Amino acid sequence: MSGTKTSGIALSRRGVLTAATAAAAHTVLRPPSASAAPARTASDVIVVGAGFAGVTAARALRRRGLRVRVLEARNRIGGRTWTTTFEGEQVEMGGVWVDPLQTHVWREIENQGTGIVADPAAERALFPTATGFGYYHPEEAFGWQGALLARFSERARELFPDAANPLVRADLLRRVDPQTIRDRLDAMRLSVLDEKWLTGATGGLGGGSERGAYTQFLHLWALCNHNADQYYGINTYRPASGMTSLARAILTEAAADVRLNSPVRSIIDTGREVVVRTRTGASYTATSVVVAVPVNVWNTIEFSPGLTVERRRASSQTFGVPTAQKLWLRLRTSLGNTYVHTPEGYPIHTLVPIKQLADSQLMVGFSGDQRLDVNNVAQVERAVRLVVPDATVLAVRGQHWGADPHALGGGAFRRPRQLTGLLNAVQLPHGRISFATSDIASGWSGYVDGAMESGLRAAEQVARFASR
Incomplete structure (x- = not known):
């Protein structure tokens, strides 16, 4: 993707900072009514959740001329994306990377x-060896691992001939969908070292190789x-002004009545209208x-009529990874500009270099270890x-997405079946x-692009009830 242009600025896939922050969009966000008497007001459509799925749906409905109210449980918008600061630097505590392959968000x-x-290119990689860990040139490390991933995924063309329509070959998929990532790893009969190189790249994404679907x-x-x-390149680019700024710009165009601190308790479909009550x-x-809330949260809301068996099962089984944790670190070390990758079983499975500071290195890490407190300096060290x-x-500074009551998990990674x-x-x-989620x-399930795709689909589905 070398030479890709965005907003008139040429970018390389693993380049350096190349784009300036645009002026932030402004939107008015209201807290819930402080009145003792419960409010009961009407809209054409209510959107529950102000993550990217929700704000995208709200704008699509507004473009149809509909009045939209957005109810957001948190005191901020963005859902499982969250732009904040750490050690004086802008950081993302949730979803962050985008790519030209992801057409909704890129557009x-x-x-x-x-x-x-564009995140800077790592100068070296620290990967497993037979006896511990060793440094490799990035081309050697990712070349070797990439070849293993290609072998791991050799049936992808047959099973997913149209990636945007994943069930085109449902007849073939039904025989493979029960398999976990661990099932596939075992079938490959890998060497000990190749197993180490693959488990971190596959199992870590889905909350463990026993949980994630092949x-x-x-x-x-x-x-x-x-x-x-x-595949490696999709985790390179991020919006210069931050994910929250991008979500706010979409929400501004939605011209919605946004109520923060409004977690939903129940949703009642009477057949003529829908009544939403907050906690x-x-x-x-x-x-x-x-x-527009994560699948894992569906069972925390009272629905009438009740949710279908499939939706209740999806929420109980979880789609978002319940163990997902993300952490930002300021490290003093000889590591330098190095990408770190560990086998499955380590408390931190990936460390990505982001910026060299005056006396230290800014890195972002990922963990699926519930024993690790990602806000405890001593434990992380x-x-x-x-x-x-x-x-x-x-x-x-860390975020345990599984412990967030409004997420109950990080990015989606489906389970078998x-x-x-x-x-x-x-x-x-x-x-x-x-x-919509x-x-x-x-x-792109688990990515902002997937949220936007889902928000557009949901807006299309409900708009017919509110046509004016």
Whole structure:
């Protein structure tokens, strides 16, 4: 993808900072009513959740001339994306990377003119060896691992001939969808070292190789055109002004009445209208509703009529990875500009270099270890020293997405049988209620692009009830 242009600025896939931040969009966000008497006001459509699925749905409905109210449980917008600061630097605590392959979000960034930042290229990689860890040139490390991933995913072309429509070959997928990532790893009969190199690259994404579906990884590989360079490249670019700024710009265009701190308790479809009640005591009515919260959260809301068996099962099984944690670190170490990759079983499975500071290195890490407190400097330092013995953690800030009551998990990674057994069913409307979340996207499930795809589909489904 070398030479890609966005907002008139040429970018290389692993380049340096190249784009300036655009002026931030402004939107008015209201807290819930402070009145003792419960509010009951009408809209054409209510959108529950102000993540990318929700704000995209809200704008699509507004463009149809409909009045939209957005109810957001948190005191901020963005959902599982969250732009904040750490050690004086802008950081993303949730979803961050975008790519030209992800056409919805890439087009949005171009249209908003926010610009793009490309993470710097690592100068070396720290990967497993037979006896511990060793340094490799990035081309050697990713070349070797990429070849293993291609072998792991060799059936992707057959099973996913159209990556945007993952169930085209449902007849073949039904025989493979029950398999976990671990099932595929075992069938490959890898050497000990090759196993180490593959488990970190496959199992870490899905909350462990025993949890994640083999077909989920194959689908991701197909979305990346069965190409290791493109697979690695999708985690390179990010919006210069931050994910929250991009979500706010979309929400501004939606011109919606946004209520923060408004977690939803119940949604009642009477057949003529939908009544949404919040845990703060407010009550709102609309002709239809878009539920734009993660699948893992569905079972925390009371629905009447009740959710379908498929939706209840999806929420109980989880789509978003319940163990997903992300952490930002300021490290003093000899590591330098090095990408760190560990086998499955280590408390931190990936460390990505982001910026060289005056006396330290800014890195972002990922963990699926529930025993690790990602906001505890001493614990994080012990975890890092398992791989980098001379590391000193000067500061850390983490987010445990599974412990967030409004997420109950990080990015989506389907489990066995969920693709063929649940995806179609949970994408369908439920009376006057439709569902939007990256978790149930047909394309980039687990990414912002998937959230936007799902938001557009849900808006199309409910708009027919509110046509004016």
